[in-house]
Amino acid sequence: MARTVPAAVDLRCPLSNPLDPKNRNCLTARRRFFVLCNSPESPPRVSDRSSDPRRKNSSLSEQLKPLSTSTLSTPRTAEAHALKSKPKSTWVNPARPKRSVLNPNRQARSQHSYNPRMRELRLFAQKLNEGEFSESSFLSVLEEIPHPPTRENALLILNSLKSWQKAHLFFNWVKTQNSFPMETIFYNVTMKSLRFGRQFQLIEELANEMIRDEIELDNITYSTIITCAKRCYLFDKAVEWFERMYKTGLMPDEVTYSAILDVYAKLGKVEEVLSLYERARASEWKPDPVAFSVLAKMFGEAGDYDGIRYVLEEMRALGVKPNVVVYNTLLEAMGKAGKPGLARSLFEEMVESGLSPNEKTLTALIKIYGKARWSRDALELWERMRFNGWPTDFILYNTLLSMCADLGLVEEAERLFEDMKQSENAQPDSWSYTAMLNIHGSDGNSDRAMELFEEMPQFGVELNVMGCTCLIQCLGKAGRVDDLVRVFDASVNRGVQPDDRLCGCLLSVASVCEDQDDFLKVLGCLNRANSKLVNFVKLLQDESVNFEKVTEEFKIVISETTVEARRPFCNCLIDICRNQNLHERAHELLYLGSVYGLYPGLHNKTADEWSLDVRSLSVGAAQTALEEWMRTLSRIVKREEVLPQLFSAQTGTGTHKFSQGLANAFASHVSKLAAPFRQSEERAGMFIAKREDLVLWVQSQDPPAVTA
DNA sequence: TTAGGGTTAG
Structure with a gap:
């Protein structure tokens, strides 16, 4: 889109100031501003170290410093000064030649020729894959290799091994055979296998071994290291290895580049991602759908609708056709940015373009429609899914069930639940049961809720704390206190760990109990989960206790409660006091709740x-x-x-x-x-x-x- | 998984 802007850009226009709070997310402005700051007509305000040839192998983050410190994060006063001093800058072609940050050509893979011993070697690999071996027995089986471990033979087997442990053992064994010098590809294949096992430490050891033995680390090596670090949430390691690559003088190709873009995106470093993106675009890089997917995900996480629009416009301007993953990411992002209508149009655009949605597409959309309370759209989509035979899985079904719970669609939920039971790939799990318990609990159908609770063990499904909470709430509303106690005891005995939401639920049941015996039975359950809370209820009932003591104990109980559950607790405690004719206590609690910020905006x-x-x-x-x-x-x-x-x-x-x-x-x-x-x-x-x-x-x- | 990057649930 920046390429289509008029030849002259008036920098005095407020939209051109990316640091204006009103335009924090205006990427067009950011892009224009970036280009202007780096154009020959408008020299950078600080020395652009990245253009200094002596700094050829400086790290990328160093190269980015002039950008991130001067362009994107300069204090507003400096920004205003810059804008004033250069009111009539001229738009220049941002694609002018400048030092590249990435290699436009993707690293080529080596060609491998047909191995005539393929069949025997594959069978051998299968034997290695299937067996359960100790390290020593695995090594002894390796001695039975049907053909000598030449480069090609070893590579074929290494590629066929499924577990990272076996691949690693095999790799080390090949090294001991000294049949041929180890090459990069062996390290790369082994690293990929280790990445499946999230074995970053082992990967790093191999990488250091390569450096020690002067075996070349290529783009495939670096991207595998970086993505493994990312999957292990070791983002600093990912950045460290990326910088290391730069310092050795190796230029990343687009695969490594989008991997690192994703690292910065996952760190929430939006400005860095944009700087990297802009830099690469200035090097005439045409981003592919993966790069756009990374950007879309980042903007989605930030709920940044301008960013999402920017991604769409960039793709359109560059003629990049979104694939299913890009659409899925964009849909998800639209949902996070609270734009259900735009998500719906985008989905229609996707279908019209001839792409077929997958289960992730539909999950994203159902979630959006549920959140927006668009039951008609959600049900129509469900009909279309069935009609077109679009793929489903258990996550999609569970999302549909949650949507039904949110919208109160009881019959539809039962139909879906039945479909799940009949399906091969989407058997109900604890999420499904929780949704069903929620639906019937909210509907007040305690018989059906109990039926579901009873059938769970038959299907081998464990009750979780949320399902338990829904059921307790349902039984409480129905006044079935004895069943409630039975369910609570059984749940705790089955391993459910009561949390504050469950305690809040028990407290709310206690607050509506008209019968004193029932009230005490519910408090008995609560006592198993949170005895301090029960003691506080008893203290409230004791009229001889003064306000200071109530304040003191209130503070202790509330501070030990998760933030989300504090107000519900206070509400229930007030209700209990009113039910027990302790009106002044209720007023005291409301006062304390207000003082401790539980009722802002009252x-x-x-x-x-x-x-x-x-x-x-x-x-x-x-x-x-x-x-x-x-x-x-x-x-x-x-x-x-x-x-x-x-x-x-x-x-x-x-x-x-x-x-x-x-x-x-x-x-x-x-x-x-x-x-x-x-x-x-x-x-x-x-x-x-x-x-x-x-x-x-x-x-x-x-x-x-x-x-x- | 057949040497590397991106997307689904309270």
Whole structure:
């Protein structure tokens, strides 16, 4: 796309400033700016060390320094200065000759001729592959090799060995035979095998051996080392070996280059990736689909929609046709950037271009439709999949089931689940059962949920903590406390490790128990998982305990809880207090929850409107918050302070098919208090009161009901 | 896996 921009670029245009926060992601601007900074008409602000011939073998990161420090990360003031001093720079051809960063020709593979002893050697390799050997027995079998281990014979066997251990042993054995001098290709084949076993240390040892024995490391060697380091999450090692290659004077070809692009991308170093990409483009490199896939993945991870668009436009401008992997990566990226509509169009474009989607394509799309709550699109896609015979696998099925759970599609989920049971390649696993338990749990069908729980061992599927949580929630809602206890005990005995979400679930069941025996039974389960939490519940029930003690214990319990579970815990604790007629304790807990940041954005004030946002609160917590708010307003009215025109309380509508909706509970509490809030007709899930009505109501409260 | 690079699930 940069190649199609007009001949002159006005740098004063804000879009041309890549460091303007508004344009942080504007890659067009970055590209233009890059080119301008490195054009002869616009000399770089700092000396461009990469163009210094004396620095021929400097590492790439050193070469990139002038770029990353001056072009992409310069403080904004320096940037502004540069822009001011060069207002009328001229656009130049970015493809002008400059020192390359990569070799445009991919390293050629050596040709191998037909080996007349192929059959016997393959059979021998098969014998080595199939047997279970100790190291010594493997070596003794090697002595039975049907033909001498010449270069070609040894290479054929080495290529045929499947396990990295055997390949490594064979490689070392060949070396001891001294039949021929070891060559790069032997190291490369062995390294590839070691990479399957993620044996980076062994690979590095081999690489150092090559250096010691002066055996040439080529692009294949380096790319194998780099990708192995990457797969072992040893990104620093990957970069280290890439730099080492540069220092030896070996130019990477596009395979090594995209491997290192991916390393920087996985490190989240977007600027470095772009610098590398731009550098290579300036060397007249035409990126291939793999390179674009790397870029697309990187932008997807960052949720950077401008970046995704840039990838699409670059491909279009360069005439590179995306393949299925590129489409998959782009679709996934669109999903992460929150663009379901664009993902849908891109998918249609892919099908129209004649490409057939694979299971990964469909998984990405189903996930996007589920997240966007586009049930019609999701189900239509499912129909198309069946009609066209597009490939499926268990991940796709599980994604479909999760989508059904999110959208409340019970019958569809049962059909899919049945399909899975009938299938050969997608038998239900613990994910599938979890999704099914979630669906029936949310639907309130505890019988079906229990049926699923009982059948799991028959199919050899282990229950996981999430499935257990769904089932416990379902049984709790159905009031089947004895079954709940049985399921909990069985789950823990089967190896489920309760986490904070499961504890939160038990706590929420406890909060709705009307029967004291049931309440104690649920707390008994919770005690097995989190005894401190149970002790805290008991402490709350003890009216002789003062607020300071509650504060102290609250702090301990909450700080030991994962961040995501803190607010649910606090909500449930408030609900428990209200159910046990401990209203003041509920108010104390709401106060503590607010102090410790569990309810950010609960109160919002503008000059015209004060609002209470209870969408993340439980019913009891929302009631408590409303009461607290009314107490505060009473005090303000009494003090005759300034009040806004409008008061609003936001409960939300609950988009989920199964959601109970906070609105109804809130409405009945408002009516119990006889407070003048009315549900808004224009704004769904919103309760509104006018200042005059609220003031009259507050004044009529004598003694104020809400302060009780 | 037949000497090297990129894509799927709470």
